[in-house]
Amino acid sequence: MAAAAPARAADLEAGRQKSEPCKACHGADGNASIPGTPSLAGQPVFFTHWQLIKFRDGRRKDPQMTPFAANLTDADMADLAAFYAAQRPTPRPAVTDPPKVAAGQELAQQHHCVSCHRPGLVGHEQIPRLAGQDLAYLVKLLRAFKAQTAGDLDGTMTTAAQPLSEEDIQNLAHYMATLPPTPSR
Amino acid sequence: MPRITLTLLVVAVALVLGFGPLVQAQQPAPPPTWKQGQPPSMADSPLAPIAQPPGPKAPGEIPVDKIKVPAGFKVALWASGINNARVMTWGDRGTLFVSSRVAGNVYAVLDKGSTREVKVIAKGLNMPNGVAFKNGTLYIAEISRITKMVGIEDKLDNPPPMDVVYETLPKDLPHGWKYLAFGPDGKLYFNIGAPCNICIPPDTHANISRVNADGTGFEYVAHGVRNSVGFDWHPVTKELYFATHARDWLGEDMPSDRFDVASKKGLHFGFPYCHQGDILDPEFGKGKSCNDYVKPLLKTGPHVAGNGVEFYTGSMFPSEYQNRAFLAQRGSWNRTQKIGFRVMMVTLDAKGGVAKYEPFAEGWLQGDQVWGRPVYTQQMKDGSLLIADDYAGAIYRVSYQR
Secondary structure: OOOOOOOOOOOHHHHHHHOHHHHHHHOOOOOOOOOOOOOOOOOOHHHHHHHHHHHHHOOOOOOOOHHHHOOOOHHHHHHHHHHHHOOOOOOOOOOOOHHHHHHHHHHHHHOOHHHHHOHHHOOEOOEOOOOOOOHHHHHHHHHHHHOOOOOOOOOHHHHHHOOOOHHHHHHHHHHHHHOOOOOOO | OOHHHHHHHHHHHHHHHOOOOOOOOOOOOOOOHHHOOOOHHHOOOOOOOOOOOOOOOOHHHOOHHHOEOOOOEEEEEEEOOOOOOOOEEEOOOOOEEEEOOOOOOEEEEEEEOOEEEEEEEEOOOOOOOEEEEEOOEEEEEOOOOEEEEEOHHHOOOOOOOOEEEEOOOOOOOOOOOOOEEEOOOOOEEEEEOOOOOOOOOOOOOOEEEEEOOOOOOOEEEEEOOOOOOOEEEOOOOOOEEEEEOOOOOOOOOOOEEEEEEEOOOOEEOOOOOEEOOOEEOOOOOOOOOHHHOOOOOEEEEEOOOEEEEEEOOOOOOOHHHOOOEEEEEOOOOOOOOOOOOEEEEEEEOOOOOEEEEEEEEEOOEEOOEEOOOEEEEEEOOOOOEEEEEOOOOEEEEEEEOO
C-alpha cells in the first residue's frame, strides 16, 4: 500500500500527552484564559483537525500558533483533535452588553449562522462551536473572514461574513460569547 | 461575440466583483449556497452536505470487498493515505498525478510494483481540483487560476515553480473548483460553475470554457451548465461529453443530474431556467420554454452528483466495453434516501443515443451509511481502471480476467 500517511484510529491518551506544549496558551483541558486565544475544549474532531492542517500548510496563519502546528504529523493531529473534543468546555469570562446580545441574536438568525453552526451554535463536524467562545477571539476571526484573510476550508465562512458591518460583528460576538458552551453532539 | 470581448468581460467581472455576485454589503446575507432555494416548509430539514473527513482512512478501515463489480472483474485497494484524492492524470513517464479539493494538495503517486509511494508536490492551494498533463508539463486549476509545472517528472522531490497560464477567472468559491482537461484540439477545457445553488448567474458563469495551452484565446464552449466537474471526448466522434450537477431543494426525485454531449460550440443547456430538459424552474423558469435549450442525452438520476466521465479505450476489459463511458457519482446529500456513491456505465448506440445505463461498481453506500465516495476514474496503460475515493482518501484498481 501507499507509503505515506498510515492513518489509524485516534488515541485520546496520546493526544493528552501531545497537548503538553499547547497548555500554556490553550489551557490544560483546552479551556484557554488568554483573551484572543480560542478554547479548544468540546470542538468537533473534524474542525480541530482541519484547522491544524491549515496552519501546517500555511493556509491559515498566526505568529503565535503557526510554529506549533508546523511539525505535527497527521496522526498527531488526529490524537489532539480527539483529546480536545472529549474535554468539557467552560464559558469564557466576558463582559457582555445586553442590547448587543439581543441584536446579535437577531443577526444570527437573519444571516443563517445557525444553518451551518447548528442551533445553539454548538458546531458540527468541520464547523466550530461558537457558543461561549472568547469574545475578543470571535471579533478577531469575524473581521478576518470579512477581510478575506482567514483562509477557510471551502469558502463558505468567508462568504457568510461579507455582508457583516463592524457593528454586526460586535453584536454577533456579544451574543455568541453569552451562549452556554454545550459541546457539539 | 468576438473572443477578445468575452475575455475582457471575464476580466472586468472578476476584477470588479470578486465575491460580489453573491452578496452586497449591508444587505441580509443570502443563505449559504447549499441552502439557497430551500422551500420554507423544509427550513428545519437536517439535510446538509456530507462533511469531508480531515484525514484519509487507514487501509484496514477500507472495506474493499464491499465494492461490487460485474462477473469476471476484480477490485483491489491500489493506494491509500491520499487525503481527499480526486482527479487523476498520467505523466508521460508513468507518474500518476492526483488532485484534491479542500485538502489543498496535489500528489504524485509512483507505482512501485506491489506498493505505491505518495509524494505531496504542492500544498496550501485554493481547491486544486483540476489536473491535466501534456508534453512533460503538469497543469493545475485552482479556483481562479490555471498554473503549470514544467518538467515536473524530473523534479518530484523539488517541484518547479507554478507558472501562471491563465488567471483572469472569477474568484467565487461556490462551484468555483474546476475540472481541467486537454481536448483533442490541444486546448485546455474547464468549467466556471454557477456561484449559487440557483440564481441568474452572471454571464461569465455556468459554462464550460477553454483556452489555448499558453493561456491565450479564451472562449466559451457551452452555456447554461450549472456545474460540470467531469468531461471527456468520444474516442471516435471526438465530441465533448459532460456530466452536470443539478440544483438542490426541488424534491427527493427532482431534478435529475445529466449527461450531455456538446455537438457544437455555443449551445445552452438550460440552467437556471429549465432543469433536466423538461422542468421549468419554479422561480426563474417563468416565461421560458424548455424547448429553447438542449435536452439531456441522459438523465442520470436525482442528486447523484456525477463527477468523473471517461470513455473506455483499453484492451483489458471485454470488447463490448470499448467506447463505453464510465460515470463516477459521488453521491447525494439533498435526499433522505441516499443515492449515487457508485460508478455507472453508459453504452451509446450507433446514432449516439443511450442504449444502456447500468452500474459498474457500487457498494460505498451500505444501507444509510457511507464509507467512501467514488469521484473520478482513470484508465491504466494495461486497460485496468482506477477509481479515486475522496472520502476515504484511496484509489482502487478494477481489473478483468478472461
